[in-house]
Amino acid sequence: MVPGTHYLALAAFLFAIGFAGVLVKKNAIIVFMCIELMLNAANLTFIAFARQSGSMSGQAIAFFVIAVAAAEAAVGLAIVIAVYRTRGTISVDEVEALRDR
Amino acid sequence: MGASAETVLFWIFAVPLIASAAGVVAARNPVHAAMSLVSAFFWLAGIYVLLTAHLLAFVQVIVYAGAIMVLFLFVVMLLSLTDAELGLEKLSALKWVGVVGAAGMLVLVVSALAQSGPRAMRAVGADFGTVRAVGRILFTQYLLPFEATSVLLLVAIVGAVVVAKEKI
Numbered sequence: 001m002v003p004g005t006h007y008l009a010l011a012a013f014l015f016a017i018g019f020a021g022v023l024v025k026k027n028a029i030i031v032f033m034c035i036e037l038m039l040n041a042a043n044l045t046f047i048a049f050a051r052q053s054g055s056m057s058g059q060a061i062a063f064f065v066i067a068v069a070a071a072e073a074a075v076g077l078a079i080v081i082a083v084y085r086t087r088g089t090i091s092v093d094e095v096e097a098l099r100d101r
Numbered sequence: 102m103g104a105s106a107e108t109v110l111f112w113i114f115a116v117p118l119i120a121s122a123a124g125v126v127a128a129r130n131p132v133h134a135a136m137s138l139v140s141a142f143f144w145l146a147g148i149y150v151l152l153t154a155h156l157l158a159f160v161q162v163i164v165y166a167g168a169i170m171v172l173f174l175f176v177v178m179l180l181s182l183t184d185a186e187l188g189l190e191k192l193s194a195l196k197w198v199g200v201v202g203a204a205g206m207l208v209l210v211v212s213a214l215a216q217s218g219p220r221a222m223r224a225v226g227a228d229f230g231t232v233r234a235v236g237r238i239l240f241t242q243y244l245l246p247f248e249a250t251s252v253l254l255l256v257a258i259v260g261a262v263v264v265a266k267e268k269i
Contacts, residue, residue, distance in 0.1 A: 001104045002111045004220030007152065009211055010115050014122055014145075016207035021126040023199025029131045029177060033138050036169065037122055040145055043157075051152040054223040059154050059235050060243045066157075066164050067250045071257035073169045077176045078265035084180050085267070 007048035015041035028080050028090040032073065039069045110151055118144035131177045135170060142166040154230040 014037060021034030043062040050058025084090050121144065124137030142165045149158035228234045239247050 001222050002107050002151070004222060005214050005217070006111060006115075007148070008214050008220075010118070010148070012207055012210040012214070013119055015210075016203045017119070017122045017126055019206065020200050020203035023203065024196045025126065027131060029173065029180075030125070030128070030134050033125050033134055033173065036138065036165070037125060037141065040142070040165070044145065044148065047149060047152050047154045047157060050154070051225070051229075052220055052222055054225050054229070056229065056235055056238050057242070059157055059230060060238050060246075062154070062157055063160065063235070063239065064243075064246055064250055066160055067254065070164060070169055071253050073172055074257045074261040075264065077172060078261040080176060081179065081265045090180065090182070 004048050004052040007051075008045060011041045011044040011048065014038075014044065026091045026093055028083070028092050028095075029077075031092060032076050032080070035076075036069060036073065039065060039072075107151065111148070114144050114147040114151065118148065131182070132174070135173050135177065138173075139166050139170050142170070152230075153225060156230060156232045156235045 018034040018037030018041060021037065022031055025031050025034065043065050046058040046062045046065070050056060050062075080090055083095055087095060089095065118141055121137045121141040125134045125141065128134035128137060142161060146158040146161040146166075149155075149161060
C-alpha cells in the first residue's frame with residue numbers, strides 16, 4: 001500500500017512546478033496552464049486525504065474545484081483575448097496599466 | 102491489487118506526471134505546453150484511479166483533457182502569435198527569485214510531510230468513489246454547493262461572452 005505521504009508529496013511537486021511557471025513564464029496562456037496545474041495539485045491533495053480518511057467529502061470538493069476551474073479558464077481566456085485585442089500582446093510583463101510607479 | 106503492484110503503478114504514473122508538468126513550464130510554444138498539459142492530466146487521472154476516485158478520474162479526462170484543453174487550443178489558434186510576439190523567455194534576476202521561492206516552498210511542504218510520519222491508507226468499501234456513491238453525496242450533503250455551481254457556470258458563460266465581445 002502506497003502511504004498517503006507519497007501522494008501529498010507528489011501534489012507538492014506539482015504545485016511547486018505550477019507556481020514556478022506562474023512566476024517565470026511571460027506568455028499569459030502558459031501562465032493560465034500553470035494555474036490549472038496548481039488547481040490539479042490541490043485536487044490531488046483533496047482526493048488523497050479523502051482516501052486516507054475513508055470519507056468521500058474530499059472527492060465532492062474536488063468535483064467543485066474542477067467546475068470552478070472550468071469557469072476560471074473560460075473567463076480568464078476571454079480576458080486574454082480582450083487584452084490581445086486592445087494591446088496587441090499577451091506578455092504579462094508588458095501589460096502594466098495598473099502598475100504603481 | 103497487491104501492495105507492491107500498487108507501488109509500481111504509483112511510480113509509473115507519478116514520474117511521467119512530473120515530467121509532463123515540467124514540460125508545460127519548459128515549452129516555449131503554447132501548443133507544445135498544451136500537449137504536455139493534456140499528458141499530465143491523463144497521468145493524474147491514473148493517480149486518481151489508484152486513490153479509488155473513479156468518477157473523478159473520468160471527469161478529469163472528460164472536463165480537463167477534453168473541454169478545458171480544447172478551450173486553450175482555440176485561444177492559441179485565435180491569437181496566432183508569431184515567434185517575435187512570443188518573445189524569448191529571458192530569465193531576469195527577479196524570475197530567478199521566483200524559481201528559488203517555488204523551490205523553497207516545495208522544501209518546506211515536503212519536510213513538513215516527512216516530519217508528520219507515514220499515513221497509512223484506510224481500507225474502504227467496494228463502492229468508494231464510484232458514480233453511485235459520489236453522486237449520492239453530491240445530491241444530498243452537497244446539494245446547495247452543487248446548485249450554486251450551476252449559477253457559477255452561467256455567470257462564467259455570460260462573463261466570457263461579455264469580455265471577449267468586440268462591442269458590447
